[in-house]
Amino acid sequence: MSLSEETFQAMMDWNPTFATVVGVPGWDDRLDDLSVDGHQALRARLTGILARVDSSDEGPVARDVIRHQAESIITKIDARLVEHTVAAGLSAPVASLLSVATQVDFSQRRHLVPRFLRQAGERLLDTDRRPLRRHAESGAAHVERFLASPKQEWEGDADLRPAFARFREVLLELPGRDDEQAGLCWLPEGEANYAKLVRDYTTASYTPAELHELGLDLIERLREEYAEIGSRVWGTREVREIFQRLRTDLLWANEDDMLTSAVEAVARAEQVAPDWFGRLPRARCEVRFVPEIDREVAPLAYYMDAALDGSRPGVYWLNPLGATERSRTLSEVTAFHEAVPGHHFQLTIAAETDLSNVRKFAFIDAYLEGWGLYTERLADEMGLYSSDEARLGMLGLDAMRAGRLVVDTGLHAFGWSRQKAVDYLRDNTVMTDTEIHSEIDRYIETPGQALAYMVGRLEILRLRAEARSAMGSKFDIRAFHDLVLENGVVPLSTLGSLVTAWSERV
Known part of the structure; x- marks a missing residue:
């Protein structure tokens, strides 16, 4: 077995349901092992992989990816996030299980659910860390909604609900933290764990202080763009008036309009994509509403990979909850x-290559989310936005991602209270x-992840500008995008090496 395949197996053992989502066989009868012994056994496997990376016959890109993936999972195991991550979002183990169970085949793994819930409860009880009190209550309320719902298809004939009820009681018994101590810096080894998570999620050498200042600077620069477009629209x-009008004007009339707008935007992008990409994905992308039972806890929007065997297209899931109170x-x-x-092109093109699975499906957020954020501005270059109002939406998400640099570091490195983060x-x-x-609850429960978006986008833009400068008239935007996507999921430093080699070769 190659080191790439060995690493991929360890990655899927860390997250078995992901293998099912993307259609990789072999993990349909497994769930995460949340126990201390399970985590330490996986950690030992990954440490062994790291000891062999440099002497392996893997190529340089594969070695970089293997090294990152092994170190990344070790970082998360060592941070013991499972011992205080419980809220109703998608970060907590039990909340994630309830979400994915409705979307993948659970028939061969449902018997493992009671063990999974027992392990999750044991990790929460036997620890010197505690979740926020509000997050324990949120997680308990999520489980309660599940218990009050009709029996779902994925449960089959199994009687799983007593195990969920016991887990709910664990959450209600936890002595949670106060909102004033929301970040990792208030927990044992929190400062060191956060520094490692920052490196993991950004694949860069920024310190929390540097990222905090970068976010403050970006927020200030965005105000000039808001003023420019706001002057045309209103x-x-x-800026304060523009913000207020964006919160109160231009809201959705109904859910159907929300779905129609998304479908039309995707169709426009598909039509002009050949002018910007040499390689296009074979699998299609569908737009669907999040299932009703998941809407209370699902994100506002997210993408799910197409299955490798073509049995399921890529799906852009759109949450219509509270549509008439949200800005169109x-x-x-x-x-x-x-x-x-964005993610449909990125993940599908990689999956359709002959790359090893470890390079197709690596979890490297700076690359994954950096590309997603990069395409938001690329869409303006492609002429895809239908109006200045839509461009204000582009600035709105830019500000969110810049704000994440400030707030995530504020919470976890500088001891901000939850309310201070909300106010910012x-x-x-x-x-x-x-x-x-x-958003704030998400940042608290997944320290460092929110930093990946802007760091990744800025690096892709920097590499593009350097390549254009070096190549002059030989620079081809289609070839640049193909290069970024056809090499799979890579750390930013590896992407930089690939772009530099390409620009010197052409």
Whole structure:
């Protein structure tokens, strides 16, 4: 067995349901092993892989990916996030299980659910870490909604609900942390764990302090763009007024309009994509509403990979919950990020190559989310935005990602309270209060992940500018995009080496 395949097996053992999502056989009868012994056994396997990377016969790109993936999982195991991640979002193990269970085949793994829930409860009880009190309550309420719902198809004939009820009782018994101590820096080894997670998620050498300052600077620069477009849309350059109108005007009339807008945006992007990409994905991308039972806890939008065997297309999932209270300006930019030319192009093109599975399916957020954020601005170059109102939506998501640099580091490195983080996003973005609270809870439960978006986007833009400068008239944007996507999921430093070699070779 090659070291690439050995690493991929370890990755899927860490997250078996992901293998089912993308259609890789061999893990349909497994669930994560959340126990301390299970995590330490996996850690030992990964440490052994790291000891053999440099002497392996893998190519240089594969070695970089293998090294990152092994170190990444070790970082998460060592941070013991499972011992205080419990809220109703997609980060907590039990919340993630309830979400994915409705979307993949659970028939061969449902018997493992009671063990999974028992392990999750044991990790929460036998630890010197505690979740936020509000997150324990949120997680318990999520389980309670599940228990109150009719029996779902994925449960089959198994009697799983007593195990969920016992897990709910564990959450209600936990002595949670106060909102004033929201970040990792308030937990044992928190500062060191956060520094490692920052390196893991960004694949770069930024310190938390540097990222904090970068975010503050980007937020300030975005105000000039808001003023410019706001003057065209509403005749005002006053950013506070523009923010207020974006929160209260241009809302959806109904759910159907939201779906129609997303479908039309994806169709426009597909039509002009050949002018910007030499290689196009074979699998199609469909736009669907999130199933009703998942809407209370699902993100506003997300992408799910197409199955390798072609049995399922890529799906851009859109959550219509509270549609009439949400700005329609975010519709187009989100579709371009999640679907075309964003994650659907990125993940499907990689999956359709002959690369090893470890390079197709690596979990490297700076590359994955950096590309998604890059395509939001690329869409403007492609002429995809239908109006200045839609471009304000582009700025809105830019501000969210810049704000993440400030808030994530504020919470986890500088000891910000949850309320201070909420206030910062309220003052510097156009997100609604509901969105802000949801985002802040996400940052608290997945320390460092929110940093990946802007760091990745800025690096792709920097590499593109350097290649264009070096190549002059030989620079081809289609070839550049093909290069970025056809090499699979890679650390940013590896992407830089690939782009530099390409620009010198052409």
